[in-house]
Each structure stands twice: as structure tokens, then as C-alpha cells.
Amino acid sequence: MSASDWSSKDFYATLGVSKDASQADIKKAYRTLARDNHPDSNPGNKAAEDRFKEVSEAYAVLSNAEKRKEYDEQRTLFGQFRGRPPGGGPGPWAGDGTEFDLGDLLGGIFGGGRGRGRSAPGRRGDDIETEATITFQQAVDGATLPLRMTSDEACGTCHGTGAKPGTVPKVCSKCQGSGMQTGTSGGVFAMTEPCSQCRGRGMVVEHPCETCRGSGRSPASRTMQVRVPAGVKDGQRIRLKGKGGRGERGGPDGDLYLVVHVESHSLFGRKGRNLTITVPVAFDEAALGAQIQVPTLDGPSVRLKIPAGTPNGRTFRAKGKGGVTASGGRGDLLVTVDVQVPTELSPQERTAVEALREARGSTDPRASLTEQVG
Structure with missing residues (x-):
């Protein structure tokens, strides 16, 4: 609208904010009202469309420091x-x-x-x-x-x-x-x-x-x-x-x-130009090593080698399987291993784990902690 018409409208009331509202408050009020009354969300609703136009008009002035100052001055001059x-x-x-x-x-x-x-x-x-x-x-x-x-x-x-x-x-x-x-x-x-x-x-x-x-x-x-x-x-x-x-x-x-x-993705995340994913790995795969298939965002899965003795939380890099870069290239896919510990064991699995314990003997994985305290 033209500056000459500002004095006849109360933009603060339109957005439901006070005259001394901060820019953050004005933006928050506008976003809420614009989202609720957007024509795409209210097809065929003339009242919502008119309301959307009103809040857009008000925000265009109040979000601009120079225009807001001029508007306030004009409202003071022509308040009558x-x-x-x-x-x-x-x-x-x-x-x-x-x-x-x-x-x-x-x-x-x-x-x-x-x-x-x-x-x-x-x-x-x-x-x-x-x-x-x-x-x-x-x-x-x-x-x-x-x-x-x-x-x-x-x-x-x-x-x-x-x-x-x-x-x-x-x-x-x-x-x-x-x-x-x-x-x-x-x-x-x-x-x-x-x-x-x-x-x-x-x-x-x-x-x-x-x-x-x-x-x-x-x-x-x-x-x-x-x-x-x-x-x-x-x-x-x-x-x-x-x-x-x-x-x-x-x-x-x-x-x-x-x-x-x-919107978030159920599998992937982002870290700069790289994509991230966490994949479950069985205990025996982490202990003995394995070849696993890892999905990518927009192409076939990639085969990843997990070396023997891989600890939980270790991250591997699949080159060129990440996001598009500004130069047109692609980032990498960062694959983090999540070693799975079974909550229930079959009789055969329990027998195998007990055999592993017996083979490990009396080795204490926490011995170094005791030595550091002492």
C-alpha cells in the first residue's frame, strides 16, 4: 500500500502485538497468522485469504525499521x-x-x-x-x-x-x-x-x-x-x-x-556437505569383520568393509556418496557403526557366548581404570 494510506490502519492490532513490540515478536506473530490463513491451507476461504493479505500488508511495514518509524510518525500526526x-x-x-x-x-x-x-x-x-x-x-x-x-x-x-x-x-x-x-x-x-x-x-x-x-x-x-x-x-x-x-x-x-x-529424514542426517547415517552391526560382525551393505540417499547401496575388532561408534567414510557441493561435486557419506547387543539369546547363542567367556579367561577389561585411580 502507499505510504499515504498508512495512517488509516492499525498494523499493530492486525498482527496482535503492542506498539513497542520487538522485531522478533512481530516476526513470530506474522508467521503464526500467515501460516494459519495462507490461501494454500484454506482453499476457497475468502475470509482467510483477506486476513492473509492484511497480515502480509502489516508485516511489510512493521518489519522494516525505516518504514515502521515513518508509519509511527504518520499515525501520530494523523491520529485524529x-x-x-x-x-x-x-x-x-x-x-x-x-x-x-x-x-x-x-x-x-x-x-x-x-x-x-x-x-x-x-x-x-x-x-x-x-x-x-x-x-x-x-x-x-x-x-x-x-x-x-x-x-x-x-x-x-x-x-x-x-x-x-x-x-x-x-x-x-x-x-x-x-x-x-x-x-x-x-x-x-x-x-x-x-x-x-x-x-x-x-x-x-x-x-x-x-x-x-x-x-x-x-x-x-x-x-x-x-x-x-x-x-x-x-x-x-x-x-x-x-x-x-x-x-x-x-x-x-x-x-x-x-x-x-x-523436513527431517528417517535415516539420514547432514554434516556440512556430507550425509550421515548410523547402521546396526552384529557383535560377531564387529569382532570378526564383515562386508555390509549401506543404503544411500539417491542411488544404489554401497558395500562397506568392517574390519575385525571394530568398536561401537566408529565412523567410516563412503567417498562421493554425500550431498551436492557448490562446485557441482558431491560430499561423502559418513557411516557410524552401532554394535548391537542381543537382549535375548537362543540356546545355541548362549552356549557360544559362554564358550567365549571361558576362552577369555580372567582378563579384566577394567583393569587399567583401577591402575589409573591407584
């Missing part, structure tokens, strides 16, 4: 106005032939006013943050995801003017389009303040657009294909340049920040 004030976007208006920018005139209050007849520079689109959950396999190999986004864009009905089709905004007769008026305090000091007739916009929309109610901006949904690189970690924040909110008046689009959540 409760209705949605008319506003608009760029374009040549009827009147004296001068081109004004409706969406940015109010911003001049804090950034320095513009003289009549000067066109405003393009406004950069909002940065947007969203989340996506991917599988373990997608995180290892990389994936292209369809991502549905909601952001403010120029109203499709009035094309950003804020005025009902067939009409145009008028230059404010009181401030002559400057958006400011000068008065005196006690007859001594001259004070400049927002124009009381146009509320600082410089333009007056006599017939507001019914779609955007005069703001010139409206939430719009779009689906884009987003590439998640191989090796992405759970909770990682990826910046996608130019994939955020649409810019205004030729300004660049904002950026999209994608927070990735990676």
Missing part, C-alpha cells in the same frame, strides 16, 4: 482521522497540467517537500518475507518451488490513480499541490504542517476508486518459480533479489526473503 483518506499513485492530472505523485506526497513531510511541477523519483517496492517447507532430498539436491505471493501493487481498476475510472484527482486548492500549509503560533513563529484539506497529499480524490477506496494500491497474488540451492539448511534465509513487492513510478522491485524449513 479515523476514515480511510483518499490518495493515489502517479500520473498526469487535470487542472493546471502539472504532474503530481499522489502516493509519495505525504512522504515529503519527513523527507523534504517538493516544489510544484517536479515529478517524484521512483519508489522501490517493499521487501517481503515468506516461508516454505521442503523435503530432506530437496534440501540436499536443490529444487524449484512454485511460490504463491501476496503484495501490494498498483490497483488494476484505477491503475494507481486512486480515482474512480473516468475521473481524475484534482490539485488541492488550499495548498496548491504542495501538501503543506503554513500558519502562525501566537503571531510569532511560523509553522509548517500537513494541509488540512488534502491531509498532506497535495491532491484530492473527489470520486474514490471503489476497488482500492482511493489508495491507488491493492493486494495482488502471483505465483512464481523459486530456485532453492542445493545444500540449504533448516531455518536458512535466502534473499531473492527483485522478487518482492512491485516498484512504483519505474522504481525497482523489492526483494523476497525466503525462510526455508527442511
Whole structure:
């Protein structure tokens, strides 16, 4: 939405946070509300879709320190106005032939006013943050995801003017389009303040657009294909340049920040570019040595040699069976041995273990501990 429309909405109430809420609290509230009301989770639910747009709109402002500060200042200045004030976007208006920018005139209050007849520079689109959950396999190999986004864009009905089709905004007769008026305090000091007739916009929309109610901006949904690189970690924040909110008046689009959540795998884990797996090994295999088959994530199993006398917890390395690296190669598969001790023995097994005990004799495996204490 345009900065000129901020003062008419309580973004803190929309997210259910206090005005002095921290950025962490704001992000937590947004994520909860966005997840509960996302259109993909509520197909055909218009109320949930509208609510999702509202919280996205609020978060786009409150998550940006500069925009939040400007919003708080505007709310203080225009707190007495409760209705949605008319506003608009760029374009040549009827009147004296001068081109004004409706969406940015109010911003001049804090950034320095513009003289009549000067066109405003393009406004950069909002940065947007969203989340996506991917599988373990997608995180290892990389994936292209369809991502549905909601952001403010120029109203499709009035094309950003804020005025009902067939009409145009008028230059404010009181401030002559400057958006400011000068008065005196006690007859001594001259004070400049927002124009009381146009509320600082410089333009007056006599017939507001019914779609955007005069703001010139409206939430719009779009689906884009987003590439998640191989090796992405759970909770990682990826910046996608130019994939955020649409810019205004030729300004660049904002950026999209994608927070990735990676589902766990029943067998495999990750350690850097390497994959990890724990495999059970029988006592006799560890004691006498063996050849075992170990599964891989996306290919045939690999044969691994377990040497005689392998202790529990030892890790072996299967070269080139891990995750994809940035250079296009592959990491390794780290195989940790878990020596299994049977909880129940058959008569034949018990006989064999008893024979092993007898063969071991009186050798005490804890003798060295006693010597160290002594």
C-alpha cells in the first residue's frame, strides 16, 4: 500500500502485538497468522485469504525499521482521522497540467517537500518475507518451488490513480499541490504542517476508486518459480533479489526473503556437505569383520568393509556418496557403526557366548581404570 494510506490502519492490532513490540515478536506473530490463513491451507476461504493479505500488508511495514518509524510518525500526526483518506499513485492530472505523485506526497513531510511541477523519483517496492517447507532430498539436491505471493501493487481498476475510472484527482486548492500549509503560533513563529484539506497529499480524490477506496494500491497474488540451492539448511534465509513487492513510478522491485524449513529424514542426517547415517552391526560382525551393505540417499547401496575388532561408534567414510557441493561435486557419506547387543539369546547363542567367556579367561577389561585411580 502507499505510504499515504498508512495512517488509516492499525498494523499493530492486525498482527496482535503492542506498539513497542520487538522485531522478533512481530516476526513470530506474522508467521503464526500467515501460516494459519495462507490461501494454500484454506482453499476457497475468502475470509482467510483477506486476513492473509492484511497480515502480509502489516508485516511489510512493521518489519522494516525505516518504514515502521515513518508509519509511527504518520499515525501520530494523523491520529485524529479515523476514515480511510483518499490518495493515489502517479500520473498526469487535470487542472493546471502539472504532474503530481499522489502516493509519495505525504512522504515529503519527513523527507523534504517538493516544489510544484517536479515529478517524484521512483519508489522501490517493499521487501517481503515468506516461508516454505521442503523435503530432506530437496534440501540436499536443490529444487524449484512454485511460490504463491501476496503484495501490494498498483490497483488494476484505477491503475494507481486512486480515482474512480473516468475521473481524475484534482490539485488541492488550499495548498496548491504542495501538501503543506503554513500558519502562525501566537503571531510569532511560523509553522509548517500537513494541509488540512488534502491531509498532506497535495491532491484530492473527489470520486474514490471503489476497488482500492482511493489508495491507488491493492493486494495482488502471483505465483512464481523459486530456485532453492542445493545444500540449504533448516531455518536458512535466502534473499531473492527483485522478487518482492512491485516498484512504483519505474522504481525497482523489492526483494523476497525466503525462510526455508527442511523436513527431517528417517535415516539420514547432514554434516556440512556430507550425509550421515548410523547402521546396526552384529557383535560377531564387529569382532570378526564383515562386508555390509549401506543404503544411500539417491542411488544404489554401497558395500562397506568392517574390519575385525571394530568398536561401537566408529565412523567410516563412503567417498562421493554425500550431498551436492557448490562446485557441482558431491560430499561423502559418513557411516557410524552401532554394535548391537542381543537382549535375548537362543540356546545355541548362549552356549557360544559362554564358550567365549571361558576362552577369555580372567582378563579384566577394567583393569587399567583401577591402575589409573591407584
